[in-house]
Structure formats: structure tokens, C-alpha cells
Amino acid sequence: MTTTVAVFTRDLRVRDNPMLAAAARGADQVVPLFVRDGKVAAFSARRTRFLDESLSDVDASLRHLGGRLVLREGDPVEEVCRVAGEVGADRVHIAGDVSAYARTREERLRSGLTCEFVVHDDVHTVVPPGLLTPSGKDHFAVFSAYHRQWDAHGWRQAVPTPRRIEVPKVKGRKAPSVRGEGGESAARRRMTSWLRTNAESYTDNHDMVAVDGTSRLSPYLHLGCLSALELARRGDKAPDFVRQLAWRDFHHQVLNARPDAAHEDYRPRGDRWRDDDHAFDAWRAGETGIPIVDAGMRQLLAEGWMHNRARLVVASFLTKTLYLDWRAGAAHFYAHLIDGDIANNSLNWQWVAGTGTDTRPNRVLNPMRQAERFDPRDDYVRRYVPELSGVDDARRPWTLSTKARNGYPLPIVDLAEGRARFLAARG
Numbered sequence: 032m033t034t035t036v037a038v039f040t041r042d043l044r045v046r047d048n049p050m051l052a053a054a055a056r057g058a059d060q061v062v063p064l065f066v067r068d069g070k071v072a073a074f075s076a077r078r079t080r081f082l083d084e085s086l087s088d089v090d091a092s093l094r095h096l097g098g099r100l101v102l103r104e105g106d107p108v109e110e111v112c113r114v115a116g117e118v119g120a121d122r123v124h125i126a127g128d129v130s131a132y133a134r135t136r137e138e139r140l141r142s143g144l145t146c147e148f149v150v151h152d153d154v155h156t157v158v159p160p161g162l163l164t165p166s167g168k169d170h171f172a173v174f175s176a177y178h179r180q181w182d183a184h185g186w187r188q189a190v191p192t193p194r195r196i197e198v199p200k201v202k203g204r205k206a207p208s209v210r211g212e213g214g215e216s217a218a219r220r221r222m223t224s225w226l227r228t229n230a231e232s233y234t235d236n237h238d239m240v241a242v243d244g245t246s247r248l249s250p251y252l253h254l255g256c257l258s259a260l261e262l263a264r265r266g267d268k269a270p271d272f273v274r275q276l277a278w279r280d281f282h283h284q285v286l287n288a289r290p291d292a293a294h295e296d297y298r299p300r301g302d303r304w305r306d307d308d309h310a311f312d313a314w315r316a317g318e319t320g321i322p323i324v325d326a327g328m329r330q331l332l333a334e335g336w337m338h339n340r341a342r343l344v345v346a347s348f349l350t351k352t353l354y355l356d357w358r359a360g361a362a363h364f365y366a367h368l369i370d371g372d373i374a375n376n377s378l379n380w381q382w383v384a385g386t387g388t389d390t391r392p393n394r395v396l397n398p399m400r401q402a403e404r405f406d407p408r409d410d411y412v413r414r415y416v417p418e419l420s421g422v423d424d425a426r427r428p429w430t431l432s433t434k435a436r437n438g439y440p441l442p443i444v445d446l447a448e449g450r451a452r453f454l455a456a457r458g
């Protein structure tokens with residue numbers, strides 16, 4: 032009798048899940064286990080709900096296969112070791128991951144488990160982090176070079192869904208029973224309709240902030256409700272869209288080689304960031320007086336998601352125009368984004384701040400020009416900044432009378448002065 036434990040982390044799916052497929056292969060009994068770590072910082076209610084919905088959906092899928100999800104709470108390493116001991120497991124399977132938290136968990140499991148321990152590096156990304164390297168280096172620091180290899184490299188085949196999962200007698204809480212936007216079933220519906228209807232117009236629409244021109248699959252990809260590999264394979268008619276999945280892999284392979292880049296400058300530029308609580312609070316609340324910046328920040332608070340172009344604009348505004356530390360911005364994003372992901376969040380923030388992999392680290396996005404190009408009719412601004420919904424020139428509210436501005440604030444910074452201050456500081 033062979034018994035295995037399949038430890039789910041952020042790979043909450045049964046389809047194309049190499050970790051689950053390997054745990055089920057040749058095993059008589061499998062414990063599909065998820066451990067809630069009470070010590071992980073509390074997330075926003077919206078994000079917690081998305082996780083619950085995803086757990087609920089995995090549980091339903093496993094029940095379909097004859098099993099269920101076993102839910103425990105506590106220290107993940109202690110609980111995994113305890114469950115492995117209780118069922119007399121021969122092997123424990125888990126997906127490899129790139130954050131410092133995941134690596135520590137993996138090391139502790141390796142020394143704590145008395146049975147065989149298998150780590151699968153091909154679960155979260157299309158191409159495993161660390162597989163592609165430039166000669167003599169441990170990771171790619173330039174996206175275009177990475178992308179060329181990523182595209183040319185053969186990808187693994189999708190793995191089959193286990194036919195049957197038989198769970199031994201083991202204690203565990205019942206998985207939450209909530210349905211909503213989260214989970215593999217919802218992810219697959221969204222993927223199918225996206226690929227059928229919108230993916231081909233991605234190239235034209237993906238930068239237009241008021242248009243629903245991107246997939247909005249990021250929360251599902253973050254929690255692994257969807258296989259990035261399956262999405263990349265099925266998106267072959269939309270190469271610009273698939274390229275974004277290469278960006279995702281790119282950031283994962285940087286963090287894999289440099290886990291400290293979650294919090295430390297990847298390329299220190301000698302910055303002496305300003306300290307300005309007033310400006311930071313205005314940025315967070317969407318009250319800076321720069322309409323496209325405020326629209327983005329208010330979208331984040333309202334939806335737990337923000338359009339990528341708006342993320343670029345608000346991050347450039349914080350780190351360059353206001354010259355405030357990217358870490359503060361990244362922490363605010365991480366607390367509110369449902370797709371909040373250490374690799375994508377920290378490394379995109381560093382990219383914008385010029386401390387990361389951008390080959391033009393000192394470029395400053397002009398929010399007025401960005402608005403002209405990517406929100407030409409001010410639809411995005413009007414949607415998220417209701418004070419300006421009825422005015423003619425929503426892009427330049429400072430030209431309006433106090434009454435017409437409707438309580439909307441004047442700009443907290445002169446854009447040209449902010450830019451000059453940043454460029455002087457960077458030398």
C-alpha cells in the first residue's frame with residue numbers, strides 16, 4: 032500500500048498540476064492537504080474570500096474524483112510532518128516556489144520529514160525558474176534575451192488530471208463551502224471566453240485603461256487556479272498576450288536567483304528616498320490631484336485590481352515624481368491586490384523605480400501624456416473619480432473653478448518640479 036501527501040500551496044487546481052499528478056501516480060491513497068498558516072499577515076477581506084472560494088472549488092473537484100481536500104491550520108511544516116506521520120506516508124509532494132518564505136518552508140520540510148520528499152519546479156510557471164540561463168550567469172537580467180530563449184525552448188507537456196483520488200482516514204477541517212469569482216472552475220470559464228472573444232484584440236486594446244482589453248486572469252494565475260503552461264499553449268493566436276506570461280516567468284526567475292530582491296534594491300542606485308507622509312497618504316487614497324493617478328489608486332481600493340498601464344503610471348508617480356521608496360508602494364499594492372504576488376509585485380515596482388531590470392532606469396512617465404494616449408476620452412478617470420464625472424476637461428481639473436472641481440483636490444506636486452528633483456537626486 033503506497034500513501035502520498037499532496038501539499039497544495041498556491042497551485043489550487045486539479046488540471047495540469049504536476050504536483051498532484053505525481054502524488055496520485057502509482058499511489059493507493061493520497062492526502063490532498065492545504066495548511067492555513069495563521070502567522071502569514073492577514074490579507075484584505077476580498078483576497079481572503081478569493082482564497083476560500085479557490086479552496087472550496089478544489090475540494091469540489093477532488094470530491095468529483097472520489098476524494099476531498101484535507102484542511103489543517105497552524106505551522107505548515109509541523110502540520111505536513113504530522114499528517115505524513117499519521118497516515119504513514121511514503122512520499123510528500125509539493126510545488127517548488129521562489130519566495131524566501133517558500134524556500135524556508137521547503138528546507139524545513141526536507142529536514143523534518145522522515146519519508147521521501149519531492150519538490151516540483153514546473154507547477155507555477157511555463158518554464159521552471161532557473162532552467163534557462165545565459166552562459167556563466169544564474170539568471171537573465173534582461174527580458175528580451177530571456178524571452179527569446181523562453182520562446183525557443185520546448186515547453187513540457189500538460190499532465191493528465193488524476194482519474195481517482197482515494198483519501199485515507201485523516202483528521203482535518205472541512206474546506207470552506209463558498210462559491211464566487213475564485214477557483215479553478217471560474218478561472219477556466221474566464222480563460223475560455225477570453226481566448227474565444229478578446230485575446231486577438233489584445234495587441235490593440237491592452238494599454239487602454241478604460242477598455243476591458245486584458246484577461247484579468249492574474250488572481251487565478253497567482254493562486255494557480257489556472258496553469259500558466261496551459262494558458263500559454265492555448266493562447267498561441269495571441270503572441271503579445273503570451274509574451275506577458277513570459278514577463279511573469281522572467282520575474283520568477285529573477286526572484287529565484289535573488290530572493291532578497293523582494294525587499295532590497297536589485298540594482299542599488301544610491302537613492303535617498305524622501306520622507307513625506309502627507310504625499311504618501313494622498314497617493315494611497317487617490318487624492319493627489321492628478322486624475323489618472325487617482326483613478327488608478329481608487330480602482331485598486333474599489334476592486335482589488337488595477338489595470339497594468341495604471342500600475343505603471345501610479346508607480347512612476349510615487350517613486351519618481353514624488354521620489355518615495357518603492358517598498359512603501361509595493362506594500363500598499365500587496366495589501367490590496369487580489370493578484371498580489373511577491374515576484375510580480377516587487378520586481379515590477381523595482382522595474383518602474385529604476386532599481387530593477389529596466390534598461391532605462393531614469394525614465395519618468397508623464398501622467399498627462401499617459402492619460403492622453405491611454406485614456407483619450409477620460410472615461411477611466413470619470414469612472415473612478417466621480418467628482419469629475421460631469422466636467423468637460425477631466426484631465427486638467429486645476430483649470431476649473433472651485434465649484435466645478437466638486438471637492439476634487441489641487442495637485443500635490445508640480446509634475447515638472449518632481450521630475451527635476453528625481454533626476455537631480457539620481458545624478
Ligand SMILES: Cc1cc2nc3c(=O)[nH]c(=O)nc-3n(C[C@H](O)[C@H](O)[C@H](O)COP(=O)(O)OP(=O)(O)OC[C@H]3O[C@@H](n4cnc5c(N)ncnc54)[C@H](O)[C@@H]3O)c2cc1C
Nearest residue numbers: 245246247248249275279339342346370371372375376379
Ligand atoms: C507596479 C506594478 C505592480 C504589479 N504587481 C503585480 C502583482 O502583484 N501580481 C501580478 O500578477 N502582476 C502584477 N503586475 C503586473 C501586471 O500589472 C498584472 O499582472 C496585470 O495587470 C494583470 O492583469 P491581467 O491578468 O488582465 O493581465 P494580462 O495583460 O491579461 O496578462 C496576462 C498575465 O500575464 C502576466 N503579466 C502581465 N503583465 C505582467 C507584468 N508586467 N509582469 C509580470 N507578469 C505580467 C499576469 O500573470 C497576467 O495575468 C504589476 C505591475 C506593476 C507595474
